[in-house]
Amino acid sequence: MTHYLKVEVLRMLRNKRYVIFVVAFPLGFYLLYSNLWGAQTDETTGIKGSVLLMVNMAAYGALASSVMSTAVPWAQERHSGWLRQLQITPLPAWAILATKLVASLLLVLPALVLVGLAAVLTQHVSLPAGQWAGLLAFMWIGTIPFVALGLAIGSMLRPDTAQPVAMISMFGLALLGGLWFPTSLMPEAMRNVARVLPSYDYAGIGWRIVAGQAPYGPDVAGIVAWAVALGAVAVFVYRRAVVRA
């Protein structure tokens, strides 16, 4: 099992597309945006631009990583016969799903840590140790709904459809969650949609933590509800995908 985990992490780190979208993108955008707007202060929250951008880009990286490391690779494994190769070994079926979940969570860390480091090193962002710990822990565990979404997409769709669906989900969630621009700039209807999405709750909790406030209750409830709902869907469609006819 631990070896399987190591193998899963290793292969994603060798995947160029993963590294570009998930590590290079958020890092590059952070460096660019923080140079442009890092010194500004957000009017509604009073958070400095360099800190807010750190949360947003780390959140984008984590979100992208969660979906990218699950949906398409898993759809491909099902489609290419690799799943069957695993099914005829002593590895139990639940272990495949569990390993994918843990591997995907581990793969979220490079984006989080690198964007954080870039913020500290280039923008001299400093937060109290407790806030750093809380932010990192939350932004890590908070990706569970996105991992579940990716796994569900991978269990349901063929690789060629999983690819665009994963991309649209990822960018859609990032955009509507307010990771690229504030939701306050969105039209009313769009904002109403945004509010119910897990990425909105995810980013919202991050902003509260860096503002030194306790996470907002409905945000926490929202993300937990999404984690449970998407987790249930992921398990359900996974069982259907590996079922013996």
Next chain:
Amino acid sequence: MNAISFTDVTKRYGDVLAVDGLDLEVPAGSTVALLGPNGAGKSTSINMLLGLLRPSAGEIRVFGEPPETAVAHGEIGAMLQEGELIPELTVAETVDFVRRLYPNPLPREEILRLADLTELAGRRANRLSGGQTQRVRFALAVAGGPRLLLLDEPTAAMDVESRRTFWENMRRYAAQGRTILFATHYLEEADENSDRVVVIARGRVVADGTAAEIKAGVAGQTVSFRLGDQPAAGLESLPGTTGVELQAGRVTLRTTDLDSTVEALYRKTTLDVRDLQVHGADLEDAFLALTKES
């Protein structure tokens, strides 16, 4: 002890009967070829042995256990018809990953040697040729040191030279006292690489024995002659005759007893027999006769 036993196994896909009351026992340590045309039920049978498909009726045992249990205990290794590898992993990493999933795997170096992969150990899977990928898939099948090895048309994508080496490697594995069942629609492969050939057609066993027995027993030989406009009625009841084919005025009798058939042809019929020819059957004829739509 039987490595494999099928007891009256049936598998239906909707209206299609893929396997129809299959009975088959394979003693441990033997190498058996499952020979049959496409759609005969070979892959379905292998997938049921692996627990990937469940029989609609009947019972399957692998070393006395249900297939799922045998798989969980690492008793079975298999090379299925299709299967890609993880593109980002090297050959050695892939082999090592799979062998570690088994309770009593073979040493990594031995697996690589068995599949002729020692020199390719460091190569990533996305840089392998089709034939090389097949060798890795064979390596994965033997990695866990399974007592039962199942190969579903393993040489389908290989050239002649790769095939030869592949069967050599398989025989080296079989020589360790393992049981091997391989599916093929190539007669020579079945003939050359197995102790026993089980011919299946339309989901049933239609012949079972050594290649020599199947050649001798079932198809026997053929006698053909020019019949012209004479009636063919009654030819099928000649002694030893198992089949009659009529084509362009020429009749071919399939017989298990050539002498009696020919004798009766002259003595017991009033036919004007012209241009008589006798052929010894080969395995190909036997196979065609056995698997022909009846």
